[in-house]
Amino acid sequence: MVNSVELHKDEDGQISDDEQACYVYVPAGSSHEALPGSKKRRKISHAVAEIEGCDKQFFLPLLDGVEKDECLALRFRAYESAWEQQKCCLDVIIDTLFSVMSTGSAKTVQGALNGINEQASEEVVSFLSSRNLTENTNHIPTGLIVAGLSAKGSHSIYAAAVQHLKHVSGVATVSLAAAQCANLKSALKSIIQIATGQQDDGDDENGLRLLNYDLQILHDHVRKRSISRMILYFQNSEALDGAILAELIDVLVSWQERIPFILVFEIGTSVDLFQEKLSRSTLRHLRGSIFETKNVAETLELAFGAATDCHNPRSLFIGASLYKVFLDRQMENSQNPQAFVESLKYAHMTHYFVNALSCMLHPESLSLGLQVEHCEAIRNLPSFRRFVEGLLESKQLRKAQRLLDDEKFLEGTARELVNAGQRSLQHLTDALDVFNRIQFCIPTKSRIPWSKLYLKGLSGELTDSSIIKDMLLSVRKMPSDRMYAMLEQTSKTTILDLHDVQTDLGDLRRAMKPDQGPLRSEYDVHHETLRTTVVAQKVQLSKHKSTLSKQDAQYSKIVDRVDGALKGFFAKYLIQPKQLPLHEVFLFDLKVPVRDVFAPAPRQAVERALSTPHDYLDCDCCEGAESGLAPSHPATAILYQLYLESGAIINISDLWSAFNALLEPEDGDNEEGREQETLALFYRGLAELKYLGMLKNSRKKTDHLAKLLWKGL
Numbered sequence: 001m002v003n004s005v006e007l008h009k010d011e012d013g014q015i016s017d018d019e020q021a022c023y024v025y026v027p028a029g030s031s032h033e034a035l036p037g038s039k040k041r042r043k044i045s046h047a048v049a050e051i052e053g054c055d056k057q058f059f060l061p062l063l064d065g066v067e068k069d070e071c072l073a074l075r076f077r078a079y080e081s082a083w084e085q086q087k088c089c090l091d092v093i094i095d096t097l098f099s100v101m102s103t104g105s106a107k108t109v110q111g112a113l114n115g116i117n118e119q120a121s122e123e124v125v126s127f128l129s130s131r132n133l134t135e136n137t138n139h140i141p142t143g144l145i146v147a148g149l150s151a152k153g154s155h156s157i158y159a160a161a162v163q164h165l166k167h168v169s170g171v172a173t174v175s176l177a178a179a180q181c182a183n184l185k186s187a188l189k190s191i192i193q194i195a196t197g198q199q200d201d202g203d204d205e206n207g208l209r210l211l212n213y214d215l216q217i218l219h220d221h222v223r224k225r226s227i228s229r230m231i232l233y234f235q236n237s238e239a240l241d242g243a244i245l246a247e248l249i250d251v252l253v254s255w256q257e258r259i260p261f262i263l264v265f266e267i268g269t270s271v272d273l274f275q276e277k278l279s280r281s282t283l284r285h286l287r288g289s290i291f292e293t294k295n296v297a298e299t300l301e302l303a304f305g306a307a308t309d310c311h312n313p314r315s316l317f318i319g320a321s322l323y324k325v326f327l328d329r330q331m332e333n334s335q336n337p338q339a340f341v342e343s344l345k346y347a348h349m350t351h352y353f354v355n356a357l358s359c360m361l362h363p364e365s366l367s368l369g370l371q372v373e374h375c376e377a378i379r380n381l382p383s384f385r386r387f388v389e390g391l392l393e394s395k396q397l398r399k400a401q402r403l404l405d406d407e408k409f410l411e412g413t414a415r416e417l418v419n420a421g422q423r424s425l426q427h428l429t430d431a432l433d434v435f436n437r438i439q440f441c442i443p444t445k446s447r448i449p450w451s452k453l454y455l456k457g458l459s460g461e462l463t464d465s466s467i468i469k470d471m472l473l474s475v476r477k478m479p480s481d482r483m484y485a486m487l488e489q490t491s492k493t494t495i496l497d498l499h500d501v502q503t504d505l506g507d508l509r510r511a512m513k514p515d516q517g518p519l520r521s522e523y524d525v526h527h528e529t530l531r532t533t534v535v536a537q538k539v540q541l542s543k544h545k546s547t548l549s550k551q552d553a554q555y556s557k558i559v560d561r562v563d564g565a566l567k568g569f570f571a572k573y574l575i576q577p578k579q580l581p582l583h584e585v586f587l588f589d590l591k592v593p594v595r596d597v598f599a600p601a602p603r604q605a606v607e608r609a610l611s612t613p614h615d616y617l618d619c620d621c622c623e624g625a626e627s628g629l630a631p632s633h634p635a636t637a638i639l640y641q642l643y644l645e646s647g648a649i650i651n652i653s654d655l656w657s658a659f660n661a662l663l664e665p666e667d668g669d670n671e672e673g674r675e676q677e678t679l680a681l682f683y684r685g686l687a688e689l690k691y692l693g694m695l696k697n698s699r700k701k702t703d704h705l706a707k708l709l710w711k712g713l
Contacts, residue, residue: 062356063373070368071359078362079352082316083345090306090341121160123291128161128231128262129168137257139287140249143264144271146292157293158233158264170228178239184247188213191232196221215251219258230261237265242277249278253285300330303340304451310429315361317425318347319577319589320459327451329598343598351588360418360585370414375407378414378582387417387581414582421580424573425587430495431573432457435471437493438566441486442474460576468570476563479518480509480555483562496569501561508554519555522548606692607711610640631663635681636688638662643689643707649698650705656682 059075061067124143127133133141145157158175165171172195180190189212192198196217210217222230232252234240252261263286267274271290275283304327326343352358357377359365378384391400402409432453439447448456448467456462478486487502508519548556577587609616613633621632629641642658643650656679663678686705689695698704 074359075352083348121157124161125164141262142286142288144290146267172227173231175233177235185213192218215255233264246282310433317587320455321589350593357585370411417581427573437489462574476523481518521556521559610637613637635685639685648707
């Protein structure tokens with residue numbers, strides 16, 4: 001059955017071109033018979049209202065559906081508390097680093113991104129506000145905002161500049177996308193329509209009809225509004241055609257005496273590549289100024305540092321593998337730090353949503369207690385099994401037996417292990433902070449970014465690694481002034497106590513003569529000399545240490561104390577996080593759910609849905625025919641199977657014959673009504689395949705369709 005829809009007509013009574021071929025194919029007796037605006041829409045709206053009115057604070061019950069409502073609510077409150085702790089870390093860092101932001105800015109990570117590029121924004125505002133900018137009519141003032149991989153950075157800079165220029169009289173701004181500059185006429189038309197706000201043609205002073213791409217319309221508007229600066233902002237300049245852009249600039253130059261144009265280009269690659277698109281004659285008409293934004297890596301490093309701040313305790317820790325997925329996606333897809341925060345929030349929600357034991361991370365779980373099913377879930381954890389095996393190897397048989405038989409003893413031990421594991425990870429983060437402070441005091445070594453350092457530490461790669469050994473070697477070679485600066489930095493941490501060493505070094509420095517240089521230890525290269533000896537016509541080189549002064553010898557003892565303290569400190573706190581008992585409760589490191597959500601594969605999902613609709617519909621009629629052709633499958637799925645079996649060019653008549661034969665009933669009753677219904681299904685299925693981009697009309701043969709996609713390619 002074909003339902004007609006009331007079409008809109010113009011003043012002459014003709015149907016518009018956009019609605020001339022508008023049909024809705026609905027099979028007779030189908031549940032989809034209602035048209036838009038009917039009772040079905042009202043039912044859906046009522047259902048949505050019921051969903052929005054329900055209590056959203058509860059997760060789905062876990063433990064095979066036997067989890068208590070109190071535990072459900074506790075998991076949700078634990079999620080809110082954990083994310084609030086994480087969010088506080090972000091807010092504190094943002095408030096500290098970007099306090100210079102304007103008073104109207106929202107204190108979010110995106111607001112922080114705007115604050116990072118505040119200097120570039122001020123330079124752009126100063127450039128656009130210059131008084132003598134448009135005095136030279138032979139050249140067009142041009143601003144080049146080089147954003148690199150972060151296109152959003154350049155847009156935020158221009159948006160901040162426009163916000164400032166709103167309060168300046170005589171300034172008009174026009175933002176153009178590459179799609180609006182397909183050719184010269186469309187570019188001029190877009191500029192005029194955006195600037196003047198009128199969509200039709202205009203009239204000049206003599207009453208003559210002007211075309212909608214005639215710049216005389218814009219000139220009249222500029223003169224009427226007393227506009228002194230007409231700013232044209234071109235987004236994604238790499239997508240602009242070089243020939244069209246050159247023609248547009250030539251036209252704008254010819255009108256520069258009457259219309260004060262200022263051009264601003266968003267550049268994602270480099271200025272050199274942008275200049276290669278234009279000819280020398282066109283470049284002579286431009287007087288450019290370059291504005292560079294901050295790198296994506298710098299902004300991302302700030303957001304990551306806020307998320308992993310060691311000064312605020314956290315109940316849930318994100319694993320190194322998951323953090324690496326976040327960082328790689330940020331760098332590859334050039335997303336802003338706000339997307340990183342959203343990914344981090346989704347990771348927190350996922351852990352508390354799928355892990356029934358996450359209720360233990362809330363303080364109220366101590367009074368609520370655990371169910372018997374919680375205890376069974378604890379016993380099935382791989383880390384708990386390794387813990388019990390360790391007890392058996394150390395001959396603690398009674399404790400291992402009680403953990404397997406006594407639920408109360410198991411609950412108390414599990415809480416102790418969770419608390420101890422959280423403290424161990426917090427100490428690990430503090431140890432990484434100490435390492436980061438020390439490497440700032442070693443100018444000769446290339447500094448490891450905090451993100452890479454944190455990932456290495458959380459994955460256990462720093463334990464007995466060459467990175468720690470090289471750092472300790474550099475510490476032993478430090479002169480006394482740098483050593484004292486390093487001890488001042490480490491004294492700001494609460495986990496490493498070197499105050500006694502710092503006091504002794506301070507006393508030794510005060511005893512030095514005013515003109516005396518810094519003290520050096522016996523490990524310093526200044527106390528090593530090379531000696532050359534010739535034995536049997538062979539030259540041998542040997543290192544010898546020179547005699548130390550009394551103060552250098554005392555300083556060497558202090559260096560040995562610092563070296564020993566740092567070795568013991570890093571050996572104690574740089575642990576393997578996944579070797580901690582019950583780390584599954586307080587450490588989330590599953591990449592699959594987050595990767596599927598933030599890096600989806602829509603084409604694979606569509607192909608699977610059309611190939612095996614039973615996986616999604618779960619209906620009884622398709623249960624016996626999960627793959628291949630079956631009359632019970634949806635019409636689109638049947639056409640997709642025939643589509644896969646066809647070649648590059650598909651005959652519509654053959655496709656209809658195969659589709660009709662597959663849906664033909666065995667009794668053959670009501671042949672006319674059945675064929676009309678099947679035809680409606682056929683047309684609707686073809687329309688959906690065209691909408692998915694799998695088919696298009698063939699130019700070679702009017703009664704054929706061209707195949708656009710192949711499964712798996």
